[in-house]
Amino acid sequence: MRNLTIRDCLWLWGMKVNVLQQGMMKDAGWPDSTLTTEQAIQRTGITNVLMAGQLELNEETLASMPSAKRIICKWQIHFQEDGVGNATLDTGGALENLYNAKRLAAQDTRIDCFLLDDFSSVSVSEGVAGEHLEPLLLANAVTGPLLPLMGTVYTMTLDDERLPTLLPYFSSYLTPLWHAGAIGGLEADVDRLAGMSSRKPQLLCIYLYDYGNGEMISAELMRRQLEVATDLLARQKVFGVVILGTCTMDLDWPSCHAFYEWLDKDGDTTLDA
Secondary structure (H helix, E strand, O other), X not given: OOOEEOHHHEEEEEOOOOHHHHOOOOOOOOOOOOOOHHHHHHHHOOOEEEEOOOOOOOHHHHHOOOOOOEEEEEEOOEEEHHHOOOEEEOHXXXXXXXXXXXXXXXXXXXXXXEEEXXXXXXHHHOOOOHHHHHHHHHHHHHOOOOOOEEEEOOHHHOOOOOOOOOHXXXXXXXXXXXXXXXXXXHHHHHHHHHHHOOOOOEEEEEXXXXXXXXXXXXXXXXXXXXXXXXXXXXXXXXXXXXXXXXXXXXXXXXXXXXXXXHHHHXXXXXXXX
16 A cells, blocks of 8 residues: 555545435434535545445446546345335345446446345345356456456454355455444454455445444544554454445534544555555
8 A cells, every 4th residue: 555645545435416315314403404415526536436325326426526537336136115124135236237337337438346235134144145246247247348346354253153155255345333332342354354365455434424323423423433443444354344325524523623633634644565
């Protein structure tokens, strides 16, 4: 990571404007957001974007973020209405959207990989197996451009005995800290996933809201998350850190203020190899 800054290794969890306020958090009393993903790039200087939060996998979405330099396309291998409630496996949908992402990547070389989100939680709970993932690997092998598969592996699912045999299907992992208060065990969890996966690269994900416990994150806890994430980056235990997400980044929250204060102070600090 020589000559890279902390900001170079940060990623935005890109979202449709106000999507959580109008969806899964509509009863939480959150203020409305007006921030687009492009505006979040301009505010933060973070040019790596994970296309999520109902950002469609299409040319219009890519054109709406001209300042992005690296992009991850996201889908899932299950279907879940509005991201909540009962789910069913959906191999066909995952394959269709992988092909769509590959079509886009042939035109837009900013696209790096294809993420299967909520994999170790919802997909595994619904019985995903190697036979469901193999068509995605075959599609990558026979049709260019290659889009390596990334899978979301939550730290709280590492004890699931079904998980180890599924890890080899991915080239890298998104590793979210779903419960912010578990920050003290994050390094051990990152190390554990590394040991389970032949040390494949991990992209850490931390949040501006504690979705796991349904509560705000204090400025102190946000600073602690950023401190631990920076240390993991500096020691190359993760290759990047996603901040989730753009439809909360213009809210008057302690976590947002702490994030911007940290970014303005430390974002351009160089990470030594």
